[in-house]
Amino acid sequence: MFFTYLRRELRRRRKAALVVASGLALGIALVIVVSSVSSGMGKAQDKVLQSLYGLGTDMTVTKAAAAQEEGQAQRPRFRFDAQDSDSDEEQSSDRVMVQGFETLSSSTMSKVGAQDGVSDAVGGLSLQVIKVSGQFTRGQFQQDGGGEQPGGAPGGGTGQPEGRVQGGGADFDVNNYSVYGTDVTKPELGPLTSSKITSGRTFKASETNAEVVVADASYAKEKKLALGDTVTIKGVKYEVIGIATPESGDAAANLYIPLKQAQTLSDSADKVTTIYVKATDSQRIDAVKSAIQKNISGTTVTTSADLAETVSGSLSTASDLATSVGKWLSVVVLAAAFLVAGLLTSSAVSRRVREFGTLKALGWRSGRVTRQVVGEAVVNGLVGGALGIGLGLVGAYAVTAVSPTLQAELGGGGGGMNSGPGGFGGGPAREAASRTLDVALTAPVSVTTIALAVGLAVTGGLVAGAFGGWRASRLRPADALRRVE
Template identity: 65%
Template sequence: MFGIYLKRELSRRKKAALVIAMGLALGIALVITVNSVSAGMNQAQDKVLKSLYGLGTDMTVTKAQSAPKAGSSQGPSFKFGATSSSSSSQSSDRVNTQGGQALASSLVTKVGAQKGVSAAVGALTLNVTKVDGSFTQGKAKSSTTSGSSGSSQQGGPGGGSGGGTSTGQPQVQGGGANFNVNSYSVAGIDVTNQTLGPLSTSKITTGKTFTTTQTNAKVAVVSKSYAKSKKYKVGSTFKISGTKFTVIGIATPNSSESTIDVYLPLKQAQTLGDSKNKVTTIYVKATDSKQIATVKSTIQKNISGTTVTTSADLASTVSGSLSTASNLATSVGKWLSIAVLIAAFLVAALLTSSAVSRRVREFGTLKALGWPSRKVTRQVVGESMVNGLIGGGLGIALGLAAAYTVTAISPKLTAQLGSTSGGGGGMGGGPGGGQGGPGQQATSNTLEIALNAPVSLTTIALAVGLAVTGGLIAGAMGGWRASRMRPADALRSVS
């Protein structure tokens, strides 16, 4: 009886049911769209942070660079030997640590032992400035001038007459220096655990990566862009401070251009940087992603003088259109969704209540025939629930269409990475006036991210829940009004 009556009443009032369903559908569709776009923003931000952090990395531990001592020189120094040859090619490398003050390698073990830490590895970042070129020796030439013969002067035996030429001061002509300056970044990584650290943000597309036995081998993995600029391929060799390294692999960044050009085993990097048993960054993975803030506090408490940076801290350094769009979706979008939902629920409730008012004769007659108030209320709530579910279905369809449109268009967002280094460590005024090493080069990285709008099952479940809620709210108001009607109301409305 309930189902037959429900079907008949909904069929008889198709327009009213459709208006109520469409009102709910628009509110639900907006919620789905905003949630999917917000999820896309989070994914885009994760891509940006992975280019800084590393896959699986939850936080990094660094130490701020100490202030230079008074009178100490922070500038680069290159020394070349003088030779007697007219042209001599010379080359010199300057290697310095980058990304903050060096930490003792023993701290990696200490950090890994903290409560809530799943894994910890150390890495050493270096900046190498290579100067090579040649000196050309100049030649001294003296100039001669013609003199007057009008006077004479006495010389040695036999005397000399004064006419002829006079010789001026010798002058150096030609010669000079022609040098090229090349600066690139080097990261020393723990080859026994490559799931954390700088290399984890890239995949080996040519050759192979390090093996666990190559902890002190003279081998290297280079980034794709650096290999292209230097025309390196697997098997190529190059030197850093006189040490020859062989390229065994070429790495391609997963999400963006990497700020690291060359990857070496950690021990080799420590030797090059004169930083035995030192690291500049400790990469940390937490056992529970929900306890990152607690783990951060534990590390800072137990290991004094260090700076712990989480993904939330890095997120605050991302600017550009990605940040603007993320803030818009998070604040304005969600508040707009809430406002539209409230409006949709109120409209549905008012329309249902108005429909009940127009059915006075119907409900009064039903009560006169013996229907209790609860049965009348159940009838109204049932109709409202069906309207809500129809609205939910339409809302999900509209929301999915909007999310698909955003994904198909894939609007481009830019993200500029702010300063994330633990204290500078940049090279102050290298040859050519350059400021900063790779850590500071990362501060000016501008990435372009394509926006997607993924719709999760959680969002679909939220939409269904909102549809049911809207139906219940509308049904509750309509049912309350219907339950207050008396059989006499039906008799008064009969003409």
């Protein structure tokens, strides 16, 4: 009886039911689109951060380099061997310098790895190489005048040659590039994890001290490097075994070599500039950060949350808009939709006074009348939910199809964000800070969002039914029947 009457009444009042369902649908669709866009913002920001610190890294530990007083800074010095006077052989000299931070000892890395809540910790060494190469050319002495004068001296009688040197000189080129020493025994941590090997291979665990190198794709293209080629750093020839392409943003370094090789080149035995840390649980990251800062003085611990605060540009603006304005707008629209649905249901009850009065006179109790009104409202809510989910999916698909490009600008700031490759607190973060990253926005719809939409649809129906049921329960059969003409 309940469902028969329900079906008949909904068919008889199709227009009114469609109005109520449409209002709820608009509110629910807006919630789906805003939630999906917010999720897309989060994924876009994660993609930006991933390009800086790599997969698996929860935080980095660094130590800011001590400030040097004026006159104390050591400038690069280059020395060239004396060559035979007739030799035009090219000469070169490399200066390999630790970049960005003060070095940390291997004991410090072990101490970080021993902290409660740390799953794993590996070190990396950021280097800057300045290579000067070129050649000297001997000039030619040209006499002024002719012949040799008495006394065996050309020119006059002073005994000194008269003339000038023409040609000769020096032609040298300066090449500046970054090298990163990475722990090849733990490839799941470190800056190389933010890049994908697109040609060749990555390091083997056995190549801890091998003379091999993985080159960044952009640098390899610039220097026309291919697999099997060699790169000479401070007299050591490294074979190119792989080409790495960043997943997004900029690469951590131009070249990657085994950590031991980097330590040897820079005379930094058992030293690192950055320690990459993976926590046992993502919920313990803040606690691990506090423990490291407390137990290892002088270090700077930078997490993804710290780095996220430096992200600005249209990505940050859109994220804030979707998070604050979008959600509040969704709440207001939903509240308005629920209110309108309730008022329309209540108004429909007022127009059905004679109907409900007759039903009560025939023996229907107030509770039964109320349940009938609530049932109709819940069905309207479910229909509105279905329409809202459809509209929301269309809206989210449209955002994903268009894929508007957002810009992420990484500003500097505290937290040890210094120059040079090295992760959160290392170079990729700072190196990328001077650049703008373009990220395509998507609007993924999750099962949770759909469940939220269904819950809102049922809630909207219950709110509308509560309005109408309360009104229907107050009707008295005598008052209703007096309106019968």
